[in-house]
Amino acid sequence: MAPEVDQTQARDVAVWRKAKRTELRDARKTLSASTHADLSAQIAARLEDILHRHYHGAKGQIFSMYWPIKGEPDLRTLMGKLHKFGVRIALPSVETKAAPLVFRLWTPDAEMTRGDWNIPVLTKDAARVTPDITLAPLVGWDPAGYRLGYGGGYFDRTLAALPSPPLKIGVGYDAARLPTIYPQEHDIAMDVIVTETGAHAV
Known part of the structure; x- marks a missing residue:
């Protein structure tokens, strides 16, 4: 968990995050369709390699992935491939406002x-x-493993509510790396972050 911070700092961080979130999402919008497809394929290959080398391919395990939106890496081809391999793929959804994901x-x-x-x-x-x-898509990320998401807090809230901590993998682009996201008390770090250039263990 991130260290506790005072309320003034928390407000300043919230303002900074909102601006940085907009900046990074705008940058994603400039990716051409071919560049986005290439980056997605590279990330999928890196992720698949990590799963096979370190986690027995995740066969038989429940692996929560995501349906891509707003320029996120598109890993749907990998979803189908892992399903055929024997991985039990799950998708998250908001079924109750401000509650953990299902x-x-x-x-x-x-x-x-x-x-x-x-x-x-x-x-x-x-x-x-x-x-x-x-698996969590990242708007931004830092070397300590903290992710900048869309600001709703759903993913951190969900992780905190799970009965046992899962392996936490973040996926995003190298260009979204930040020196720090100024982690707050509620932020939960990823165990590993995967980009088009490889795995960034934390």
Whole structure:
């Protein structure tokens, strides 16, 4: 967990994060379709290699991934590949406002619907599960493993509520690396961050 900070600093950090979040998301919008596809493929290859070298490919484990939005790395091809390998893929969704995310099992033929922020999510017919490994897309990240997300706090709130801590993997672009995100008390660091150039263990 991040160190405790005073309220004045917390307000300053919130203002800084909002500005930095906008800056990084605007930069993502400038990526061409081909560059985005290339970066996504590189990140997928790095992630798959890490899973096989260090985590037995995650076979049989529940691996929470995500449906990409707003220029995030698109790892949907890897989702299908891991599913065929025997990894149990889950997707998160917001089912109650300001509550922890809910994870449900995904298969290539699973029924999807539109959730918050128009993100495709699984219907409530899909089995609810608890992940062994979580994958979080990063707006920004720092060498200490802290992630800058969209500001809703859902991911940190979810990690804090899980009965046992999963392996936490963040994925993003090298260009989104920051010296620090000024971690706050509620922020939870990733165990490893994967970008197009490789794994950044923390």
